[in-house]
Amino acid sequence: MAENSVITVSIVTPDGKVYEHTADMVVVTTLSGQLGILPNHIPVIATIAVDEVRVKHDDKEDKIAVNGGFIEFSGDTATIVADSAETQTSIDVLRAQQAKKRAEQRIEQAKAAEDADSLARAQIALRRAINRINVAGK
Structure with a gap:
């Protein structure tokens, strides 16, 4: 691994680019578990699952x-195409907490029906709302 190798990380959604930065490491949660990517990683x-992406x-x-x-990771470029990010x-924590409450109510209604x-x-x-609350650190 080269001394000064870095990864370029981009996160895009249907609404456009949400994040772009160079990084020493990126950590994502895939459907199979966590994946840490360092410079020069294999393609x-x-x-990815509903969870936080950590860019170090x-x-x-x-x-x-x-x-x-x-x-997708290739050539020291990590591109994340997300449904939303x-x-x-x-993150609007109050809005996320309200979404969590609504989701919990809908879960109870769906179970009853x-x-x-x-x-x-x-x-x-509910998973999305909890993810947003956790990432916000509240």
């Missing part, structure tokens, strides 16, 4: 709430 494509650079760590998508500083499709959608909404 990889993986589906200059003795700092940026956290981004990512709600599904995939990562928010940086730690841009024995509606598996609505239950699955509400559970995903």
Whole structure:
């Protein structure tokens, strides 16, 4: 590994670029578990779960709430294409807490109605809201 190797990390959503920075390491949660990528890593494509992406650079760590998508890494460039994503500083915690409460209510309603499709959608909404709250650090 070269002394000054870095990774370029980009996170994009259908609404545009959410994050771009150089990094010493990026950590994502895939459907198979956590994946840490350092410079000169072999090329990889993986589906990512609803979780935080951690980008380590200059003795700092940026956290981004990512709600599904995939990562492609090749040539020291990591591109994350996400359904939606928010940086730690841009998360509206009150809105996320309200979304969590609504999702919990919808889960209870879906269970009572024995509606598996609505239950699955509400559970995903709950995971997304909890992810946003966790990444915000609140």
